[in-house]
Amino acid sequence: MRESLPRLVDTAPTESAVLASALKRGALWSAGGTIFLRLGNIALMAVIARIVSPRDLGIFTLAVTVHTIVVSIAELGVASAIARSDLDVSRIAPTVATVAIGSSLLLAVPMAIFANDIAWALGSAEAGPAVRILAIGVALIGPFAVPGALLQRDFRQNVVFWASAISFLPGSGTLLLLASVGSGPEAFAWSRVVGQVIMGGFMMASAGAPVWPRVHLDVLRPLLVFGLPLAGANLLSQILLNTDYLFIGRMLSVGELGVYFLAFSIAMWPTAVIGSILNGLVLPAISVVRRDGGDVAAAVAKGVRTVGLVAFPMAAFLCAFSSPLLLTIYGPKWHAAAPVLSTLAVYGVLFVLGLLLANVIIATGRTGVLLVVQVCALAALMPALPLGISVGGIEGAAVAHIVVIGAVTTPVYVFALRRSTGLGLRRLLHAVGRPSVTALTAAAAAWLATWWIESAVLQLVLGALIGAIIYGSLNHLAITALTPAKARSLLKLKRVASRRHKESRNPV
Template sequence: MTTPGTLGARVRTGIWWSALNNLTLRLGTLVTGILLARLLDPEAFGVFAIALTVQTALMTLSELGLAADLIRHGDIDRRGPTIATLSLVSSGFLTVAVLLAAPAFADFFAAPEATAVIRVMALTLLLAGIGVVPFARLQRDLRQRELFHIELVAFVLSTGLALGLAVAGWGAISIAIGRLVSQTAVVVLQFVLTRTRPRVGWDRSVAWSGLRFGLPLSLAGLLSLGLLNVDNVAVGRLGGVTVLGLYSIAFNLSSWPSSIVGTAIRAVAMPAFAEIHRSGTGDATATLARACGLTWAVAVPMSVGLAVLAHPVVTILYGERWAAAATALVWLAPLGALRILIDVWVAYLTAHGRSLLLLGCQLLWFLSLVPAMWWAVQGRGLAGAGLAHIAVASLVAVPAFLVALRIAGVGSGPVVRALGVPLAAAVPTVGVGVLAVTALDDPWLQLSVAGLAMSGVYALAAGPHLRRLTLDDAPADRPPPPTAAASTVGSHRAA
């Protein structure tokens, strides 16, 4: 069994590699997006956004939460063939369904030109289903260095094809073809680096336990993606393809913190929480509170800085014709910090087998967001979409997840207190940034002066708190006191 100390070292190494992966690829994606924005018009971006909305939603459903089941349980050699069979059947069925239903999806968004793009993107569903077992093995073993190399190869292929075909005048389908080729490379490299080959098999007990855990998790993931795409539906239906293109730029920018910080943490949090849960060591509340405190302290300045500097960021990166996207980015940026925090909670609930609790939280969030989003977009346009997101996430999702964590045995008090200092430090940080942006007219000056001022204020206000968190030993790396151990064992039995 892996000792907690070894686990802590693996987690730290995994986070560094995952952060490097996401930072490198995010910067590369940013440059690619800028080049594509110069080559394509907002309408083409809107068409691709429609195809991506369909593909990402169905990608989660096709996988049935089976990768997470393998990561949580381990024993991949025994469980893998059955899980591979389930994933292959599910992804194959959905691929065929999307190929046939592509015209209907395109008509729903009032964009018939998206049909071909949706069909190309549908093929990535089957590829992802084929690679579920080697992907789970890499994730469970925290092999983030190998995953970085895989993503780097995929990024080079995807970017090269997308830019080349866009220059040749292929339009939105150029991005889709790049995604398809890169997904093919990802699956091949996953099998090569894990030194495995595709294997299918059937074990009824494995299939039943995998579906019992994975189906609620898959539905929760589908709802999570729905939360991030219901705005695309509302904006596309009410504003048209061009407005959707503007909104997609704003949403992509708002996702920077989640992509860089959140994805790095997600890659290691669930395997680490699962290992701690299996070993029965550590105080669950203290471990989660510290993880939330570190994550939140990094996510808050990135998100509030992006909100305050929305206009200069958009105009500098994409040009004045995309300036309207800043209207949505102002409100979408804070959502990025909340998404990162909730991702930590999702990883904890998943690792502890609480997929039904997770499904309940996501369902409540989704049912609250749909009417709020439709009403807000009708009344406030692009800004309304961002407002609806941040309001529902703050007032509905966060309380719901705190209740779920309490049911799972985590005290909400320490978790909430861990968020206080970064949130308080954000107040003067935003104030200084708004003053600097208002006083200056040139976007470059706004970005540089306000960015430096905000960084300095936040460092002064939250720096000592962040330093204490990073220097303190992780609770998982030292034996828990007897009382904590007793309470933890109780929560394990309940799970």
């Protein structure tokens, strides 16, 4: 008989109001924390960009690429099982802790030993010290995996917010201090490690009683069956996101790589703002909807529409105002990133929508689908990137990303989602139709109204104001429906209608 993960039994159906309240509270904390940190990082990079050179940033980019790829498989995907509300966490958590700690150490040690060789293979031996420092961050993934997943399971995004806020200051101070004395790449690396230690320690202290590593053999195999495909998908996903850095590092200069890295980081602002909310809420929320027999397709369609309302205007604004934004925040030496940013803004919004769909697929337990998606995308991207770079440089790399995510990744996600939830393409297009059209309209109108202004600061501010007014007026009803007051009103009307329906069917 095939082994399976232990599920919760004799669980009373979750009240929709309780779930809605938890989701709303978690979303607000997650959004608030993400916006706070994003604004803090923008302010920090505005200072750092005037201290370090594109070359320093390019060297660090190679080091952090290694770190990002290794971290994606550091806990073998098993921690996501804890975030599933339909599983018995008390039974699986000790085994998850054992797997996460052991696997992260097994990856961190060789990364530190062979740091110089890895850096040389990537095209810049100067990245070796930063790679070795970031290996510490890989080792820390294991101890913090279970506490982080427990907070996610319980929608305790308020704890994650405070952990992020508290760790931001010492991490930023480390970066500023080391960068000011000329240690550019290593400054970025140490700041990440310092922030991770403080954030992880705070989360561990707030997650409750510690989970001590132990191995329950009856859940080990099901955990690995669940986690390994997810880890493989995560690995391929990070390779997809970072392969361009590897190709640019070897085919072009590290200075151009630094310019591209900054543009890509800005283009992912929609993901930075929305991604933490999706990763923190979608998996436990959809698992609860499935457990209670709810309409998963309707929940996903509503989620897609909500994400689109936020992501599309951000991407459209970045595309239209890339040049004044870079000049205003980062300075003239980064102006070369403007055309790349305009192109990558399209990729950013497609990526965040794919992130939502991927979390839904994980919640249905079909993690193998994600592995298939990433294999297909990587097979298409590997030849597309060198071709794009050879033809168009760093802009060509951006175009290659858009072609692959639009023609390969997104269609496969949509097909898998229909198989898992019954949500079809027409309903998805309907969900994103209005946000995408109105965002393009608002961005185009704002650009036409401000293109003649010589001051980059004034153009940026007026463009944002005009675009926000137009977009807000075109989506007034949809945006109002997302506010807490409106949500409470709709919930109250739903309860009244439900009570009247029961009374009509059961007359006294």
